[in-house]
Amino acid sequence: MAIAMIKNNLKQEYFNILKKQEITTYFQPIISLKDGGVLGYEALSRGPANSHFHYPDELFHYAKKVNKVWELDLLCRLKAIEKAKETISDKLLFINIDSDIIKDIKFKKGFTKEFLRHHNIDTNHIIFELTEHTAVSDYKTFNQIIENYRHQGYRIAIDDAGDGYSGLRLMTEIRPNFIKIDMALIRDIDKDMMKKELLKSFQQFSHITNIQVIAEGIETSEELKTLIEIGIPYGQGYYIQRPSEGFVAISPKLMEEIQRLNQQNKKIQRLPTTLTIGMLQRRDSPLQQDDTCDKANNIFSESYNLQGIVVLKEKKVIGLIMRHKFYYQMRKEGNQNNFLLRPLSSIMNHAPLVLDHSINIREASNIAMSREESTVYDYIIVTKGEEYSGVVPIAYLLNAFAQAGVIHEAEVSKNQNLLHLMEKPVYLDA
Structure with a gap:
């Protein structure tokens, strides 16, 4: 009723x-x-x-x-x-x-x-x-x-x-x-x-x-x-x-x-389409998939400005480890010694952004900034053919846009989430 x-x-x-x-x-x-x-x-x-x-x-x-x-x-x-x-x-x-x-x-x-x-x-x-x-x-x-x-x-x-x-x-x-x-x-x-x-x-x-x-x-x-x-x-x-x-x-x-x-x-x-992502890259020495987290920890400890390490399987890119995520996982693990013994392949990002060196920076920027928010400031990894060639921190990309007059240089340094422009390449002992 x-x-x-x-x-x-x-x-x-x-x-x-x-x-x-x-x-x-x-x-x-x-x-x-x-x-x-x-x-x-x-x-x-x-x-x-x-x-x-x-x-x-x-x-x-x-x-x-x-x-x-x-x-x-x-x-x-x-x-x-x-x-x-x-x-x-x-x-x-x-x-x-x-x-x-x-x-x-x-x-x-x-x-x-x-x-x-x-x-x-x-x-x-x-x-x-x-x-x-x-x-x-x-x-x-x-x-x-x-x-x-x-x-x-x-x-x-x-x-x-x-x-x-x-x-x-x-x-x-x-x-x-x-x-x-x-x-x-x-x-x-x-x-x-x-x-x-x-x-x-x-x-x-x-x-x-x-x-x-x-x-x-x-x-x-x-x-x-x-x-x-x-x-x-x-x-x-x-x-x-x-x-x-x-x-x-x-x-x-x-x-x-x-x-x-x-x-x-x-x-x-x-922006000239001839300016490619490969022109901005720097050659950081990578680690191999079977290397342990202890090795990555040593590199990060010795190179404070370094924000990421590329992981290879021989010469092919298979992953990326970013500093802040690395130490977040270490804290989350609880037992630091156990964590440092783990292979890099167990904690790395298995799907980083990998671009061919010939892609122009305008297209590279569009792809990079379309990533999920949690990875938007991760390194861009550059390859030549199928082999690792180098990395481009997002700050380098923004700096290129600033120099071209697309954004003001102050905007690059003002954003605290960005990687340091003064970051230097790291070369590991052979």
Whole structure:
């Protein structure tokens, strides 16, 4: 009985929202990652603040449950357009549309040029944003419908791109004007090399096909910096600006940051591609896999500035031991004597970053800084062919960028996590 009453109350609450039109439109800006200028705004609908239906997921999920998707969608569109009509001017308005709605004859009648003209908005300012989760059974018919709207001046965006096969199919079938990259791919992209490479592929694809890419869900300055380095043209997210009921100007501080990052990125792009990681290397003498931890301890004790030792199997790199991790494991072991008797192969990093000497420093930097945070300052190991050639401490790489004017030299010395620039090579007795 209690459950039935709760369900009935929810239904009543929902129908009251529709009847009283208790939908509030929020707007989140989509900006250029080149200069911080506003491309447009995504219209986001919310139910009453203290309601079970405040957030859009619950709002639209329940609409399907009670067969009121059309009514809710129309109400959200009307609210967004009425609120945007005075301020959208030359900006774009991104409106989320369900594929079932866009196929509906009522949508065609209710979203004509006359309807928009009444609200002083041109069709070329409207972007229909289709989610990648939208189920499309007949792509041929659906594409014909989309083309009909295109001829009227509307443009199309695919939302949540990269979140599954259906989105890739939707993308290739309808050839949208915009691709909005799913926020799951943006999260921590500065720390994830796989995500970074995938975004590079999206950007190359968009360049060839003339489809603009928008990165969703940017939440940190590091994510923003990485997206600018990749060349993603547009972005939105909490770091840029949270959704608000009005059209809030982008902060001057953020615009300055975007412009500064772009200037820095241009300097990086101008770095000569002939400057390779091999030119920065120094030749530290390595240890062999069967050498004991006692030998590494002696080297670290005698050479305070040395931060790492490469481990080989004959001439081939198989591991790396970094000073701070070595002594952390020693303390963790408890029995120091037992630890020092262990072979290096039992405590080393078995998957260090190994790069061929011919890789240019721009590419090497991208790879090195895409490592997990726990290894981001580990040595880069350089090889020639398959044989060990030398090491490049991250500080050497940063110093090369400082000398090229990409970053200020003070930034290199200011970061206490970096290795010492004065670190000298260590040669072991034969």
